[in-house]
Each structure stands twice: as structure tokens, then as C-alpha cells.
Amino acid sequence: xxxxxxxxxxxxAVSEILxxxxxxxxxxxxxLEVDGxxxxxxxxxxxxxxxxxxxxxxxxxSEEEKKVAGDELLAREIHAGLSEVRRLAPWILNDGxxxxxxxxxxxxxxxxxxxxxxxxxxxxxxxxEPKDSKLDRFIMRPESVHSQSxxxxxxxxxxxxxxxxxxxxxxxxPIMLQDLDVPGSVFERRLGxxxxxxxxxxxxxxxxxxxxxxxxxxxxxxxxxxxxFMREVNLLLSTVALETLDEREINSYLDQILVNI
Amino acid sequence: xxxxxFVSNSSDxxxxxSVELNRSEGYYEELYRYxxxxxxxxxxxxxxxxxxxxxxxxxxxxxxxxxxxxSDLRFGILIVSTSSRVRKFEKGAIQYDAKxxxxxxxxxxxxxxxxxxxxxxxxxxxxxMTETTCPxxxxxxxxxxxxxxxxxxxxxxxLKHDNLKDWFKFEWVNFDASPEFRAxxxxxxxxxxxxxxxxxxxxxxxxxxxMNKSDNERxxxxxxxxxxxxxDRSIAMDVLMRCAATVVEHIREQVAKRISEDPEFDEYDDIxxxxxxxxxxxxxxxxxxxxDRSGVIKPRELCSDLAKASQPVIFQMLTKTMPRNINCKxxxxxxxxxxxxxxxxEND
Numbered sequence: 150x151x152x153x154x155x156x157x158x159x160x161x162a163v164s165e166i167l168x169x170x171x172x173x174x175x176x177x178x179x180x181l182e183v184d185g186x187x188x189x190x191x192x193x194x195x196x197x198x199x200x201x202x203x204x205x206x207x208x209x210x211s212e213e214e215k216k217v218a219g220d221e222l223l224a225r226e227i228h229a230g231l232s233e234v235r236r237l238a239p240w241i242l243n244d245g246x247x248x249x250x251x252x253x254x255x256x257x258x259x260x261x262x263x264x265x266x267x268x269x270x271x272x273x274x275x276x277x278e279p280k281d282s283k284l285d286r287f288i289m290r291p292e293s294v295h296s297q298s299x300x301x302x303x304x305x306x307x308x309x310x311x312x313x314x315x316x317x318x319x320x321x322x323p324i325m326l327q328d329l330d331v332p333g334s335v336f337e338r339r340l341g342x343x344x345x346x347x348x349x350x351x352x353x354x355x356x357x358x359x360x361x362x363x364x365x366x367x368x369x370x371x372x373x374x375x376x377x378f379m380r381e382v383n384l385l386l387s388t389v390a391l392e393t394l395d396e397r398e399i400n401s402y403l404d405q406i407l408v409n410i
Numbered sequence: 411x412x413x414x415x416f417v418s419n420s421s422d423x424x425x426x427x428s429v430e431l432n433r434s435e436g437y438y439e440e441l442y443r444y445x446x447x448x449x450x451x452x453x454x455x456x457x458x459x460x461x462x463x464x465x466x467x468x469x470x471x472x473x474x475x476x477x478x479x480x481s482d483l484r485f486g487i488l489i490v491s492t493s494s495r496v497r498k499f500e501k502g503a504i505q506y507d508a509k510x511x512x513x514x515x516x517x518x519x520x521x522x523x524x525x526x527x528x529x530x531x532x533x534x535x536x537x538x539m540t541e542t543t544c545p546x547x548x549x550x551x552x553x554x555x556x557x558x559x560x561x562x563x564x565x566x567x568x569l570k571h572d573n574l575k576d577w578f579k580f581e582w583v584n585f586d587a588s589p590e591f592r593a594x595x596x597x598x599x600x601x602x603x604x605x606x607x608x609x610x611x612x613x614x615x616x617x618x619x620x621m622n623k624s625d626n627e628r629x630x631x632x633x634x635x636x637x638x639x640x641x642d643r644s645i646a647m648d649v650l651m652r653c654a655a656t657v658v659e660h661i662r663e664q665v666a667k668r669i670s671e672d673p674e675f676d677e678y679d680d681i682x683x684x685x686x687x688x689x690x691x692x693x694x695x696x697x698x699x700x701x702d703r704s705g706v707i708k709p710r711e712l713c714s715d716l717a718k719a720s721q722p723v724i725f726q727m728l729t730k731t732m733p734r735n736i737n738c739k740x741x742x743x744x745x746x747x748x749x750x751x752x753x754x755x756e757n758d
Binding site: 161239240242243282290291292293294295296297307310337338339340342343346373376379380383388389390391392393394398402 | 484486488490491492493494495496497498499524525527528529535537539552553554555556602668670671674676677679680683684685687690
């Protein structure tokens with residue numbers, strides 16, 4: 150078992166993350182205690198190993214497919230593993246110091262492989278550092294859905310939470326990981342805060358595919374279409390409370406928007 | 411709609427004590443706030459929001475002409491919290507007396523403080539649950555459409571005081587011996603800290619000491635006092651300007667960051683969430699500083715407008731509108747007076 154910890158200081162800037170990744174021994178942490186007792190979760194080093202095995206597995210799958218397999222496993226396991234935290238200290242899940250502890254220490258190897266092309270740049274100064282937007286994924290700003298949906302670990306927890314909140318299973322995680330652009334565009338908006346709505350949106354957005362160039366029309370990428378779709382749904386939400394409707398009614402609205410994209 | 415709020419010391423008992431919701435001025439629609447952090451610190455366990463109608467709620471003709479029943483509508487609150495990742499509808503009750511053509515609503519919504527984390531936005535709404543034709547416009551209206559809404563309420567995980575001066579911590583610093591502070595100035599500000607800190611030069615205290623004279627026998631202020639007040643006012647103005655400019659700058663920085671990640675970025679609704687707590691509070695509490703924005707309904711929209719504004723509009727705002735707003739709209743308000751006091755002898 151692993152005791153749940155937090156960083157002592159909430160990292161706010163990419164420069165701090167860079168420092169912590171270069172010298173992990175300088176990351177000061179504190180153990181979470183609730184009413185004088187520690188809160189624990191299943192062994193995280195073991196979990197990271199299992200996830201890395203998925204990513205490094207030999208076989209016909211592409212690098213991206215292997216990373217997605219690792220993501221799926223981690224999403225499921227981290228959500229299930231945090232059940233005690235949800236029961237005893239749910240507020241910790243909104244604390245950036247907790248998620249930075251996971252990203253910088255407990256899942257450091259996974260995070261580096263997944264978002265920083267490994268740790269070569271930490272060993273060899275001639276290898277360029279990751280972009281700021283990649284390092285920013287180690288920081289979780291609780292009030293920002295954009296930041297939550299991009300965090301190395303928090304985003305996977307959100308996928309699992311959405312699936313679990315929808316019907317009490319993790320069966321919907323694979324569809325969320327089918328095309329990472331889709332959950333990204335849903336969960337970085339406030340419309341992704343409702344599990345039912347988020348899942349309906351993901352399913353609908355996956356129906357949009359790229360249109361090739363024709364003599365009269367320019368080519369349109371799936372991403373562009375999805376962006377338009379999300380914008381239309383956001384517009385709809387200013388007058389319609391989709392949260393009050395059932396799946397059939399939500400789908401009816403979404404299908405109508407899809408037809409016009 | 412009438413709003414009342416209560417807190418309770420117990421997790422399930424019937425005892426409740428009434429609390430006041432603070433109204434945010436400067437917005438087109440009514441916006442109320444309740445800071446639950448203080449209640450939590452006092453050992454309160456629950457918050458209850460009671461909403462009811464006392465007069466006609468404005469949808470009666472809609473119902474009469476459209477032949478609608480109460481079962482065709484739903485009353486309740488929409489709850490959104492980004493940090494707690496909540497977006498849901500909680501149901502209240504709606505009644506309609508067709509003979510009297512009178513609709514009424516009521517609902518009680520209870521929140522356990524232990525379940526709250528971050529801010530919660532609450533909007534009372536009446537929603538159409540059946541497809542109909544709007545009797546007023548003849549437009550087809552589909553289920554889920556919000557046909558009426560009431561004052562929004564924000565449950566804040568903050569300890570912000572109504573007086574701006576109480577937001578800040580003040581530190582006296584020798585500016586001449588501290589090159590890390592703003593050059594050629596007698597005050598500096600760190601708006602990123604929580605609480606934000608205003609640094610004042612120790613010379614200000616000396617200045618106050620020298621200039622702290624009583625009014626004369628006829629009640630007229632001596633020149634020294636007038637000078638001191640003018641000096642304090644300029645510090646207050648400077649502090650407010652810098653707070654507002656920091657907010658605008660950070661909004662623009664966030665937009666630039668999003669565009670660098672995605673050149674087609676054009677949705678500004680959640681920029682508000684990317685701001686620091688102090689910045690969100692500043693927009694929420696002092697919208698009047700930013701411009702004449704009587705059409706703005708909510709802080710989120712004000713932030714979105716600032717994010718979308720062109721560079722010349724921002725320049726105009728920072729150089730003309732904002733100083734004028736602080737001077738005119740807030741000139742006589744408590745805000746400036748409070749900072750004057752802080753910069754004044756009360757801090758000696």
C-alpha cells in the first residue's frame with residue numbers, strides 16, 4: 150500500500166516543474182492525515198510498473214496504441230485505487246499538490262514517457278527540453294477545467310470518473326481513448342462536467358470524420374468539425390438545460406447539430 | 411423569486427440559523443455570493459437555500475395561452491462547479507392554478523459543507539419539459555428550454571471581505587534599500603500571493619507622521635492633511651489600477667497561451683476559470699472598474715469580453731476608461747477610502 154501524500158508547495162509555473170524533474174529529491178512532500186490517521190491506496194510503484202509494461206509491450210500494436218493501452222489501465226486502476234480517498238478526504242482530489250505528487254513522483258516514469266518523449270533530455274543537455282505546454286501538464290489548477298483535462302494523471306481519473314458516474318462501470322473508458330482529441334475537447338469545456346452529457350458528446354463527436362477536398366469545397370478535418378460541433382453545443386447550452394433531459398432527448402439535440410456540421 | 415439562506419451546526423437536525431447572501435453590484439442580473447469557508451471554520455455543517463415566489467413569476471401568460479400544466483414544466487437549480495466537477499440539476503416544485511392564472515415555485519436545497527470544494531454556481535431555472543409553440547413568438551420550443559431564470563448565487567470557498575482593504579496584507583518596506591521592488595515608486599503589489607500583499611515604503615509612514623494634523627477650529631482641513639489625503643488617494647488609485655491591469659494582463663496571457671496551443675482557439679468562456687482566485691474575485695466584486703459594462707450578466711461574461719477585446723480596446727481601457735472608472739464610479743466608494751485608510755496613519 151502507498152500512503153497518500155501531497156507536495157508541500159503547489160507548483161505554479163513550468164520553471165518549477167522543470168526544477169523538480171531535474172532534482173526529484175528536492176520535491177518536499179507531506180503525508181495526508183485525516184483525524185490523525187494516514188490514508189492509503191494500492192501500491193503505486195507496482196501500478197506504474199504494470200502501466201509501463203503495457204507501453205513497452207512487444208507486438209504488432211503501434212507506439213500510440215500501446216500508450217493508449219497504458220492510459221486505459223492507469224485510468225481504471227487509479228480511479229478504483231482512490232476509493233478510500235473519495236470516502237475519507239474527497240477535497241484532496243481538488244488539490245493541485247496531490248496531483249503534482251502523483252505526476253512528479255509516483256508516476257514520474259510514465260509521465261516522462263507519455264508526455265516528454267522519455268527522460269533523455271534530463272540526462273543529455275544537448276537533447277531539447279519538452280515544450281512548456283507539455284511540462285504544464287504536471288500542474289493541476291483546480292478551478293480550470295482546461296488544466297484538469299490536460300493534467301498527466303488527473304485527465305485519466307476524469308475519464309474513469311465519467312464512465313463510473315454514468316453507469317457504475319469502467320466500460321466507457323475505451324471509447325474515450327479512441328481519439329484523444331475528442332475527450333480533450335469535451336472535458337476542457339464546462340459541458341464535460343456532467344457524466345451523461347460528456348459521454349453523449351464523445352459518442353456524437355466520434356461520428357464526425359474529415360471531408361476530403363472537392364471541386365467546390367475545401368477539405369475539412371475531423372478536428373475542425375468537432376470544434377464547430379462543440380461550439381454549437383455550447384451555444385445550445387445557453388438556452389437549453391441538457392442536464393435535465395434523458396439520453397434519448399440529449400441525443401436528439403446532438404444529432405440535429407451533427408446533421409448541420 | 412425570493413431567496414433565503416441558512417446554515418446549520420448539525421448534519422441532520424432541524425435547527426437552522428438565517429444567514430445573509432451578499433449582493434454583487436455592477437452586474438445586469440442579480441448575483442449573490444456566500445462565502446462558506448468562514449461558516450466551515452465556525453463548525454457549521456450544512457447550507458440551505460430556500461427559493462420561493464411571492465408574486466407572479468412572469469410565465470403565467472405563457473402557460474395560459476400555451477395551455478400548459480405544471481407537469482409540463484420543471485423548477486429547480488442548475489449547479490456547476492469546475493473544481494468539484496459538478497454539473498447537475500436539482501429539482502424543486504412548481505404549481506400552476508389555471509383558474510387564477512397563477513404560477514408559483516418553491517424549493518429547498520441543502521448542501522453539506524464537507525462535500526463542497528471550490529466555488530459552486532447556482533442558477534434557479536424554470537424549464538419546459540414538453541415540446542410546445544411559444545404563445546408569444548409562435549416559435550417552436552423544445553424540451554429542456556430554460557423559459558425563466560432567477561438571481562444567481564455563488565457559494566465561494568473564500569474568505570473575502572466586503573472591504574477591499576481586508577483582502578490585502580500590508581508590509582512596510584524600505585524601498586531605497588530594496589531594489590527588488592518597483593523603482594521610483596513608494597508602493598508595490600504582489601497580487602499572486604494569497605492574500606495579496608501591498609508593499610508600502612516606510613517613508614509613507616514618516617510622511618503621515620509629519621502631515622498628521624488636526625482640523626482647525628473652524629473644522630477646516632490644514633493643507634498638510636489635504637496633501638496627505640491626496641497622497642493616500644494616489645496610492646489607492648495606483649493599487650486598484652495595478653490590480654485591474656494584472657487581471658487584464660493575465661486574461662490576455664491565457665488567451666495567447668491557448669492560441670499558441672491551438673491557432674483556431676476562439677472560445678473564451680472558460681478563460682475565467684484559468685485565472686487566479688484573487689483575479690476571479692476582483693472581477694466578481696469590482697466589475698465597474700473595467701468599463702461601462704451594464705450589459706454584462708455574469709463575471710464569466712465580463713472576463714470573456716476582456717479576452718475577446720482587441721488590443722486598441724484594451725489600450726483605451728487601461729489608459730482612459732479604467733482610471734476614469736476608478737476615479738468616478740469608485741471615487742466616493744468605500745474601496746478608495748479603505749485603501750486610503752490603509753496607506754494612512756491607521757497602519758503606522
